[in-house]
Amino acid sequence: MKTTQTIAIIGASGNMGAAISRSLAKGNYRLLLCANNLDKVQAVAEEIRNSNPGAEVEAADCTREASWEADIIIAAVPYAAEQEVAAKIREVANQKVVISIANPLNNTYDGLVTAPETSAAEELQKLLPNSKIVKAFNTTFAADFTTPVIDGRQADAFIAGNDEEALQTVSELVATAGFNPVIAGNLAVSGTLERMQLLLIQLNNKYNYNWLAGWKILHQSANLN
Amino acid sequence: MYYLFFQHLNSKVQLTEEEQAQIKTYLTFKKLRKKQYLLQEGDVCKVIAFVEKGALRAFSVDDNSNEHIIQFGLEGWTISDLYSFLTGEPATYNIEALEDSELVIISKSAHEELLQTMPKYETFTRLNITGAYLAMQRRLTSTNSSSVEERYQDFISLYPHIAQRVPQHMIASYLGLTPETLSRIRKRISSK
Numbered sequence: 176m177k178t179t180q181t182i183a184i185i186g187a188s189g190n191m192g193a194a195i196s197r198s199l200a201k202g203n204y205r206l207l208l209c210a211n212n213l214d215k216v217q218a219v220a221e222e223i224r225n226s227n228p229g230a231e232v233e234a235a236d237c238t239r240e241a242s243w244e245a246d247i248i249i250a251a252v253p254y255a256a257e258q259e260v261a262a263k264i265r266e267v268a269n270q271k272v273v274i275s276i277a278n279p280l281n282n283t284y285d286g287l288v289t290a291p292e293t294s295a296a297e298e299l300q301k302l303l304p305n306s307k308i309v310k311a312f313n314t315t316f317a318a319d320f321t322t323p324v325i326d327g328r329q330a331d332a333f334i335a336g337n338d339e340e341a342l343q344t345v346s347e348l349v350a351t352a353g354f355n356p357v358i359a360g361n362l363a364v365s366g367t368l369e370r371m372q373l374l375l376i377q378l379n380n381k382y383n384y385n386w387l388a389g390w391k392i393l394h395q396s397a398n399l400n
Numbered sequence: 401m402y403y404l405f406f407q408h409l410n411s412k413v414q415l416t417e418e419e420q421a422q423i424k425t426y427l428t429f430k431k432l433r434k435k436q437y438l439l440q441e442g443d444v445c446k447v448i449a450f451v452e453k454g455a456l457r458a459f460s461v462d463d464n465s466n467e468h469i470i471q472f473g474l475e476g477w478t479i480s481d482l483y484s485f486l487t488g489e490p491a492t493y494n495i496e497a498l499e500d501s502e503l504v505i506i507s508k509s510a511h512e513e514l515l516q517t518m519p520k521y522e523t524f525t526r527l528n529i530t531g532a533y534l535a536m537q538r539r540l541t542s543t544n545s546s547s548v549e550e551r552y553q554d555f556i557s558l559y560p561h562i563a564q565r566v567p568q569h570m571i572a573s574y575l576g577l578t579p580e581t582l583s584r585i586r587k588r589i590s591s592k
Contacts, residue, residue: 177440205436243401244431266401270428270510305425340509 176347179231181205183245185238185252185260188215191276192251194320195312195352197223200230202351207241208234243267247274247344249312254279254288254295261302268306272341274348275299275365276312278372284380287373289366296335296365309336309345310365314372315354316379318387323353330389331357333371335364357392401429405450405504408476412527413520423521426510432456432497438479439495445484446508451477454501455565458493459573469574472498472562478528498566543576551575552585 182199186192187208196208200223210216213236220234235241242248242264250260254277264273275296279289289295296310311334315323323330332354336342342358349356359368371390379388405427406420415423428447432438438456439445449456456473458481470493473479484491485508506514514521542551552575556563563571572582 176443178437178443240431243429244433246430267429269424270426270505270507 176203179203179205180246180344181207181244182247182249182348183207183209183235183238183241184249185209185242185264186256187234187251188212188219189251190317191312192249193219194317195249195251195276196220196232197226198320198352199348200227200232202348204348204351205231206233207245208232209236209238209241211236238263239267242271245271247272247348248306249274249276250299251276251312253277254298257295257299258302261299265303268303271306272309272338272344273299273303273306274309274311274345276310278313278369278376280373280376284373284376287369289369291366294362294365294369296362296369300362307336307338307341308362309334309338309341310362310368311335311345311349312352314368314375314390316375316386316388318385319354319389320352322387323389325387325389328391329353329355331355331391333357333359333364333368333390335359335362335368337361354389401502402427402452402504404452404476408450409524413524415520419518419520422518423514426506426514428505428507428510430503430505432501432503434497434500437494437496438503439481439491439493441492441494442490444488445481445491445493447505448478448480448482448485448511449473449495450504450506451475451479452502452504454503455498456495456501457498457566457570458495460492461494467573468576469570472559472566472570472574474562474565478532482529482532498570548575548577548581549585549589552577552582553589 182204184192184196187196188210196206196219200206208216208220217234220232223230223232248268248271252260277295279287279295281288296308300308314333319330332349334342334345334356346356438449451473456479457469458471458479459467459469461467479495481491481493542554569579572579
C-alpha cells in the first residue's frame, strides 16, 4: 500500500508499546504514540527520530484524539487497563482495526485471570463491538523486537481475528516488525495464543532465557494442492 | 464528528433514530491533517469519504508530472475515486487534505452491507451517484463547449465558497488552465 497509514499506539511508553513503536517506525506508517505520561512517550518518540530520521512519529497525550486520527489502533496496555482504554476510544474506534496485545496473567504468573472460555481479545471485542479486534504481538517478548531472528530462526508471530481484511493489515504490520506472521484463526483462538505466552513466560523463568525467546512452528513446506 | 453527515443523510432520506444508530455502527471517523493523503494513486480506493469539516482535493498526475484537479471536497460533500471503488481497480486519483479535516468514512464492505440491509441507504446512494453523474456531465459539457471565461464564471457562481478557500493555481488546475491564463481572465472580468 502506498498511502501512509496512521497508527495510534496506546501505552507507547511501556516496554511492549515502545518496542512495537520502534519496529513499526521502519515501515510506511505514521505513528502517534500515546500514554498518560507525555514526557515518557515524548522520550520514546525522540529516540525513534534520532535513530531513524525519516520516521514519522509524534507523541500525543490524548488517546481519543490520536485514535480518531488513526487508521489502526494498538492497545499496548495490560489487560487490567483495557476497559479504561475502550471507554475512551469507543466511538472513534468504530470499524477500525484494534490490536489487543495483552496477556491476562495473574500476579504470580502461573495462570490467567480470564475464564477458560474467553480471552483478553474477546473481552475487548465485547467492549468495542463495532471495531475489528485482532490479537497480535502477544506471543513475542519486548526484546524479540530488536532480535526477531533468534538462534538463526525468525520467530513466528501469531495473529487471530474475524475480519479477513483486518488480518491482512495486521500481517503486514507483523512482517514490518521483522516476525513471520502466522494467521492462526478467528478471534476465538486468542485464548490459546494467550496461554502460549503464559507457557513461554514460565519456561523463560524456569530455564532463564533472559526474555529472548519465541515460538517457531516446525513444518513441512505448505502443500499447495 | 458526524452531525453534518446525518443532517445530509436526513435531508435525502428521513431516518428514524434506530436507523441512524444502525448506520452509525458502520461508519469510520477519521481525521486528516493538511497535506496528508486519504488515497494515493495505485492503491485500490476502498472508501467513500464525507467531509464533516475541512477541505480536500482529488487530482491526477500526468506523465509530465502535471497535476490535474478533478474534484474539490468541502463540508457536506463526498469525495472518493469512485471508478476504483466500484471496479476494484487501482486508483488513478490522489486525494489530499487542503486543510485539517474530519471525515466520515464508509468502507466498501460497510457500504455493501448497508446496501443489502437498509433500503433507505440504497436510496441515498442512488441520489448521491445521480448527483455525481449530473455534476460530471455539467463539467464535461463546460470543458468541451464553453469559453474559458464562461468556465471560470460558471465555477464562481456554482461554487463561490471554494473560490474563497482554495488557492488560485488550484482553481486554474481544476478548470484546465495555466495560472497565468486564469489571472488574465480575472483581470478582464474585473475591468468590465
